[in-house]
Amino acid sequence: MSLWRDIKGTLQPFWVTLCNMMRRPVTVQYPEQKQQMAQRYRGRLMLTRDPEGHERCVACHLCSAACPVDCISMQAAEGDDGRRHAAWFRINFTRCIFCGLCTEACPTLAIQVTGEFELAGRDPLKLVWEKDDLLVDHGGHTPDYNFYRQSGVGVAAPRGGLPTETAPVDPKDLMP
Amino acid sequence: MPTLTIDNLSVTIPDGSTIFEAAAQLGIVVPHFCYHHALGAVGACRMCAVTVVEGKMPGLKMSCMTPAEEGMVVETDTAQAMEFREHVGEWLMTNHPHDCPVCDEGGECQLQEMTISSGHGVRNYRGNKRTYQNQDLGPFIAQEMNRCIQCYRCARTYQDYCGGRDFGPMGSRQRVFFGRFTDGMLESDFSGNIVDVCPTGVLTDKTFRFKTRLWDLQQAPSICPHCSLGCATVPGGRYREIQRVVSGVNVQTNGHFICDRGRFGSSYVNHPKRPRQARVDGTNVPVAQALNRLRDKIAGVIAEHGPGAVAFVGSGRASLEANWLLKQWARSLKCPAPVFELHPRRGRAIRQAVGPLSSHLASLRQVRKSDLVLVIGADPLNEAPMLALALRQAVREGGRIVVLDPRPVDLPCVFEHHPLTQEQILCLLAGRCETGLLNNLLSELMTARRPVLVGGSDLLGGVGLQLLGHLTESCDNDDRYCLIHPLLPRVNSFGGGLLEDAPQEDLLERLENGRIKALVCLESDPGSEHPEAGRMQLALSRLDYLAVFDCLPTHATRRADLLLPTATTVEGDGVYINNEGRMQAFSAALQPGIPIAAVTAGQHPPREFMPETPGSQPQPAWQMLQDLLGERHSVTALRRAMEQSEPRLEGMSRLQPGDEGIKVAPQDPEPVEESTVEIWSQDGDLRLLPVQSCYGSEVASSLSQTVTPRLVTPRLMVHPQEAQQRHLQEGEDVTLKTAHGLFRLRLFCDERMATRRAIVPCLPGTPLEIFVPGGLSLPCDIEGGAS
Numbered sequence: 001m002s003l004w005r006d007i008k009g010t011l012q013p014f015w016v017t018l019c020n021m022m023r024r025p026v027t028v029q030y031p032e033q034k035q036q037m038a039q040r041y042r043g044r045l046m047l048t049r050d051p052e053g054h055e056r057c058v059a060c061h062l063c064s065a066a067c068p069v070d071c072i073s074m075q076a077a078e079g080d081d082g083r084r085h086a087a088w089f090r091i092n093f094t095r096c097i098f099c100g101l102c103t104e105a106c107p108t109l110a111i112q113v114t115g116e117f118e119l120a121g122r123d124p125l126k127l128v129w130e131k132d133d134l135l136v137d138h139g140g141h142t143p144d145y146n147f148y149r150q151s152g153v154g155v156a157a158p159r160g161g162l163p164t165e166t167a168p169v170d171p172k173d174l175m176p
Numbered sequence: 177m178p179t180l181t182i183d184n185l186s187v188t189i190p191d192g193s194t195i196f197e198a199a200a201q202l203g204i205v206v207p208h209f210c211y212h213h214a215l216g217a218v219g220a221c222r223m224c225a226v227t228v229v230e231g232k233m234p235g236l237k238m239s240c241m242t243p244a245e246e247g248m249v250v251e252t253d254t255a256q257a258m259e260f261r262e263h264v265g266e267w268l269m270t271n272h273p274h275d276c277p278v279c280d281e282g283g284e285c286q287l288q289e290m291t292i293s294s295g296h297g298v299r300n301y302r303g304n305k306r307t308y309q310n311q312d313l314g315p316f317i318a319q320e321m322n323r324c325i326q327c328y329r330c331a332r333t334y335q336d337y338c339g340g341r342d343f344g345p346m347g348s349r350q351r352v353f354f355g356r357f358t359d360g361m362l363e364s365d366f367s368g369n370i371v372d373v374c375p376t377g378v379l380t381d382k383t384f385r386f387k388t389r390l391w392d393l394q395q396a397p398s399i400c401p402h403c404s405l406g407c408a409t410v411p412g413g414r415y416r417e418i419q420r421v422v423s424g425v426n427v428q429t430n431g432h433f434i435c436d437r438g439r440f441g442s443s444y445v446n447h448p449k450r451p452r453q454a455r456v457d458g459t460n461v462p463v464a465q466a467l468n469r470l471r472d473k474i475a476g477v478i479a480e481h482g483p484g485a486v487a488f489v490g491s492g493r494a495s496l497e498a499n500w501l502l503k504q505w506a507r508s509l510k511c512p513a514p515v516f517e518l519h520p521r522r523g524r525a526i527r528q529a530v531g532p533l534s535s536h537l538a539s540l541r542q543v544r545k546s547d548l549v550l551v552i553g554a555d556p557l558n559e560a561p562m563l564a565l566a567l568r569q570a571v572r573e574g575g576r577i578v579v580l581d582p583r584p585v586d587l588p589c590v591f592e593h594h595p596l597t598q599e600q601i602l603c604l605l606a607g608r609c610e611t612g613l614l615n616n617l618l619s620e621l622m623t624a625r626r627p628v629l630v631g632g633s634d635l636l637g638g639v640g641l642q643l644l645g646h647l648t649e650s651c652d653n654d655d656r657y658c659l660i661h662p663l664l665p666r667v668n669s670f671g672g673g674l675l676e677d678a679p680q681e682d683l684l685e686r687l688e689n690g691r692i693k694a695l696v697c698l699e700s701d702p703g704s705e706h707p708e709a710g711r712m713q714l715a716l717s718r719l720d721y722l723a724v725f726d727c728l729p730t731h732a733t734r735r736a737d738l739l740l741p742t743a744t745t746v747e748g749d750g751v752y753i754n755n756e757g758r759m760q761a762f763s764a765a766l767q768p769g770i771p772i773a774a775v776t777a778g779q780h781p782p783r784e785f786m787p788e789t790p791g792s793q794p795q796p797a798w799q800m801l802q803d804l805l806g807e808r809h810s811v812t813a814l815r816r817a818m819e820q821s822e823p824r825l826e827g828m829s830r831l832q833p834g835d836e837g838i839k840v841a842p843q844d845p846e847p848v849e850e851s852t853v854e855i856w857s858q859d860g861d862l863r864l865l866p867v868q869s870c871y872g873s874e875v876a877s878s879l880s881q882t883v884t885p886r887l888v889t890p891r892l893m894v895h896p897q898e899a900q901q902r903h904l905q906e907g908e909d910v911t912l913k914t915a916h917g918l919f920r921l922r923l924f925c926d927e928r929m930a931t932r933r934a935i936v937p938c939l940p941g942t943p944l945e946i947f948v949p950g951g952l953s954l955p956c957d958i959e960g961g962a963s
Contacts, residue, residue: 060277061389075415076386077778084278084386088780107277130780152273152305152322159322160307168309171346171353 037115042100044116048140056110059086063102071095089131108147112140180248195239207290209327214432227254265294273322281377283390314361318382330370339588340364368439384420396765397834400438403560404664406754417771418445435561441877449729452791455739477694485693488514491700492666495750501801516672522950524638526673529662535842537756538659544569548624551579554632582930595930605643621651634950671753687715694721703731741794748796760837768794864956866947869937892921893935913957
């Protein structure tokens with residue numbers, strides 16, 4: 001039995017080589033040839049916008065809390081229309097390990113992954129991205145979601161104006 | 177003391193406790209909303225259901241409402257109880273707007289925690305959510321009523337505990353609303369507490385709006401620096417900026433709540449003009465260099481003029497460690513011991529509290545439990561607001577409050593007010609005039625079971641407190657002491673008084689006759705603390721050398737030849753001794769530095785590397801003084817050394833920030849300076865009484881931007897009778913004539929105040945800053961019309 005095994009073990013590699021000699025090569029000529037990344041590939045992060053074109057990020061700090069390497073920092077502020085937004089938002093990609101935990105934590109689907117991974121450079125400071133660098137003008141993977149149309153704080157719609165809400169009550173009314 | 181079994185653990189608890197409290201003692205947190213330690217239970221939320229397996233009434237019970245019985249067996253995790261709690265969680269959430277990402281409570285939300293602990297996860301209710309219109313509740317509190325779960329904690333805190341009247345529940349059934357009748361600023365000086373008790377994000381701190389999540393806050397247990405009560409606080413900040421203060425818990429002092437001055441008056445830490453750089457003769461230098469220069473300079477002055485030419489001034493704002501080291505430094509140079517209170521009259525009052533009264537001092541807790549409180553020469557809401565809250569608790573438990581004070585005293589409770597002038601009060605205490613009132617009060621004091629006398633040091637002075645001491649002693653009996661609760665000028669005034677060896681000559685006279693060539697001020701500002709502020713500033717300008725350690729921009733820091741920036745209470749460690757002699761430690765929540773928001777104008781932090789944090793030069797004063805003395809001990813070693821040198825500080829090295837504190841040992845009963853009681857005759861004319869105002873009178877809150885909306889405008893207050901005599905109308909602009917000059921002020925009348933008195937608030941930064949509280953009333957006159 002061991003003789004047969006030895007013979008098979010000697011010839012099989014030649015056979016595998018012969019089979020693959022006839023196939024088309026799979027090597028991609030990167031960087032001349034760009035690869036189309038899978039949809040769920042976790043590359044560089046972006047900040048998306050809601051269908052109405054407003055920034056989705058409300059600077060709730062959940063992404064920075066979820067981040068295992070502490071690469072996200074921000075400061076929240078209030079806009080004139082009552083919208084909570086990031087006054088500044090910074091991701092330090094020299095620290096980022098592209099784990100995607102921030103996107104899972106994000107309750108407004110603002111921070112999302114892109115397929116982009118070409119971040120190498122000579123200046124580390126160029127890898128510290130500010131809000132303007134991160135903000136895109138589309139909804140990313142979830143173009144239809146709008147946080148302010150789901151939660152009732154009277155920002156996107158007037159108070160009590162969402163389809164799931166009734167009009168504001170009159171607390172001075174004592175009728176049954 | 178029943179013993180019962182909860183989740184197979186047995187626990188013995190005091191009589192009258194509930195199952196909830198017994199479980200809490202075992203470390204089992206039963207989900208709850210309406211129960212709050214300070215407010216008790218009302219059984220409104222139905223969240224704390226547990227199953228009583230064995231007992232008089234077995235079955236599903238609300239643990240906060242069920243008294244614990246001997247031999248009871250309780251299980252918190254039976255299927256029945258857990259299903260019930262899950263349903264309650266679901267019902268409470270039917271109208272919730274699910275806006276946690278934009279809610280400031282996120283991270284410290286009891287609704288979030290309790291909903292998760294109840295097991296509710298997916299909303300099954302398909303009906304629409306009820307909504308509300310919000311109200312504008314002023315600059316401190318933000319409201320978002322859609323988040324409300326109707327636990328009534330805010331109303332119970334605001335109305336029942338704090339005695340506010342302009343906020344409460346309205347409406348019926350599904351529409352119950354918590355707010356004011358119309359929009360507007362909450363009137364109570366304890367309004368911030370409703371933020372702490374709200375279990376969800378309905379009421380949040382507007383000054384902290386959208387600033388930081390709890391998990392990013394740098395927090396540490398601290399002591400409120402705004403008055404002498406020493407309430408426990410927990411300041412929090414981020415990005416080198418103090419952002420909020422919440423109440424700490426100390427059952428001996430403040431309990432669970434703090435006043436709005438303590439809560440919202442801390443932005444002085446972020447003040448743009450705070451000294452942040454050591455400065456020698458107008459040039460910024462490193463701290464070490466400035467310290468060397470100071471040491472050389474003082475040595476030079478001593479060599480030239482002798483040790484008597486250098487004076488040291490400690491302060492009731494500085495920590496006990498810093499004051500003690502200043503004293504050590506003066507002693508090592510053989511200079512006169514430091515003065516710890518520049519106001520001679522206030523100094524005498526402090527010496528009374530530290531000395532003869534120290535065996536009879538009452539804590540705020542004892543004030544809350546008292547059945548008769550005599551408030552003499554004190555205006556609690558303006559001088560020490562948490563005392564007013566303690567008085568309310570005394571009244572709620574059946575106590576009685578009698579106030580003797582010339583001011584129109586306001587308290588959040590029922591009380592009896594006798595508007596007597598400062599002189600009449602002293603006369604009364606000395607038993608020299610109209611004694612009917614005193615006799616009545618004395619007989620009440622003798623029969624009261626837990627009497628407390630509150631004495632304001634500003635009005636009474638040393639003489640008054642001494643008389644108050646005699647009064648307490650005469651009311652002592654075999655079962656109990658008659659206690660005294662003196663209000664002192666500053667947070668660590670007691671500490672300063674404790675370190676003082678012997679009363680000294682007034683600093684102003686020594687400065688004016690030119691005996692002092694160099695002055696070292698530790699967190700004190702002679703130009704605004706001495707009663708003769710104008711004369712003091714003139715004397716300071718003639719001084720050869722002025723060295724100042726301070727954390728606040730004051731007259732002294734502007735004039736200083738050598739300035740050393742110190743850390744504020746929230747940036748350093750230390751110990752303060754409050755007005756009842758309780759040593760309490762505080763620890764640093766933040767490192768000093770210019771707030772990032774101030775550096776970047778709200779934009780992202782600078783994109784450059786710096787070797788050190790901008791504005792990080794300030795150090796705790798005790799560290800700099802140790803450097804001057806050539807020592808480097810840890811704070812614990814320093815406290816141990818202090819214990820050995822001052823026996824009354826026994827226990828200081830065992831203090832932990834956030835604990836209840838340790839009372840200093842009472843002074844041995846020994847004959848004290850028996851000063852003669854001088855009662856001066858009362859002129860028939862009007863006299864001026866400068867008094868403290870709740871916001872803006874002490875320097876820290878006057879530098880806090882956040883309390884600006886609560887500041888009073890410079891004003892003059894008289895009894896309507898006085899206005900009538902002079903043919904003046906309320907609301908008119910009048911001229912106040914005093915020895916300090918003429919002041920144009922709006923006239924206010926209040927018939928609750930004493931006649932023959934004109935009252936002005938002391939407000940640093942306004943023309944009235946020349947007046948310093950704590951003195952005797954001054955001659956004055958009022959003229960109406962244009963002049």
